[in-house]
Amino acid sequence: MASSQEVPPNLLLNPRANVLSSASAPLSTVPSTNTTTTQPSTPITLSPEEEQARLTAALSDKKLGNTHFTATPPDYEIAISYYRSALEACPPNLTEHIIILHANIAAGYIKLKRWKEAEDSATNSLTASGEDDEILRLKEMKKRKKEEDEKKKSIEQGKDAAGSSTGSTVKDTSDGRIEEIEDEEEESIEWGKNWKARLRRAKAREMQNTWQSLAGALEDYKILSSNRFQPIPTVDRKTIQQALTRIPPILEEKKNQEVAEMMGKLKGLGDTILKPFGLSTNNFQMVKDEKSGGYSLNFSQNNK
Structure with a gap:
């Protein structure tokens, strides 16, 4: 472990600076709770030599991160710090490397059971891949x-619109629909190639075990189950199908629980406001109109 004299003063202010258990770890990239990597606000132009030098540095740090990730025992904190260092060095136009590095960081946080940070890192990867x-x-x-x-x-024209737009490709689908795709979007x-990041985000969301996070996990698993993700291995597809069966009842239970808790808090707040008037929320009842399906608020002086 590096002594305080060996660690730059700015790192001493970081509450997790002690994760640098390896003297060779990149000191400028201590893992933090903020998983978003800051990119330049304006595009930067690199010469071929500069781009190659930065890519070489990024790949070197990535390799060191992989070494710590798979070591016996593994050191996921140090692995994440190397992946972050690789992100800092990686030329911003090399999107494929950025996608993989964010996904690797997400994998590290999953191993550490830091679910929200894993979700954010996986989202960064998905954002980078579009x-x-x-x-x-x-x-x-x-x-x-x-x-x-x-x-x-x-x-309107009484004819097929298949050649009406210039500079575009028109595809006739099997059900007769015409789908136009702009050239620059083809x-x-x-x-769907970045399925690993989505699967990691789904797991991280599920493990947070809230109504909102479970709903997000279910959405991710549904997307993963579609035919857009052909390369997913059989074992991971089995995991996805099991999640699609497992999550809905848990989600419904969590939803009812959180709604009940929210209504309880609102009731308590309402009772506090109404107490000076000798009233409580029990004096007000929601009554459903069976004909219209709407609700009306009825007041009863006798309910306490």
Whole structure:
């Protein structure tokens, strides 16, 4: 263990500076609770020599991280610190390396059972690969809008809209729908290669065991079960299918539990507010109108 004289003063302020149990670990990248790697706000231009030098440094740190990850015994903290150092060195345009490094950090946090940090790191990996939830939702919305527009054009013009747009590729699907894909999007329309990061995020979310995290885990497992993820090994597909069976009843139970807790807190707050008036929340009852399906609030002076 490095002495205080051997550790730079700025690291002494870090509450987890003692994770540097290896004298060779990169001192500038102590693992922290913030798993987001800061990227330059504006693109930087590197010469071929600079890019190669930074890539070499990143791959060297990644290799050292892998060594600590698989050592006997393993040192996941040090492995994470090397992966972080590799991220700092890696040229920002080399996306494939950034995707893998974030996924490796997520794997390290899973081993340490630091579930929220594992989730955040896996999300960073998915974001880098263009496969995070919001990005996928926007793509799906854009695809649906294109399909609707094509149908409208076909109806209005009385003919197939298949060549109406220049600079685009038109694909005739098996059910007769016309799907238009812009040229610049043809390379990015295929997604699902980064299944390891999504599987790690699903596990990290499930282990947090809250209504919100379980719902997120279930969503990830459902995406993983789709045919978009062909390369997933059989053993991992079995894990995914088991999770799809296991999580829904737990999710429902957790939902009911958290809703009950929330309503209890709201009731307590309401009773505190109403007490000076000699009332309580028991004086107010929600009554459902069977015809309309709506609810009305009834007041009863006798309920205490």
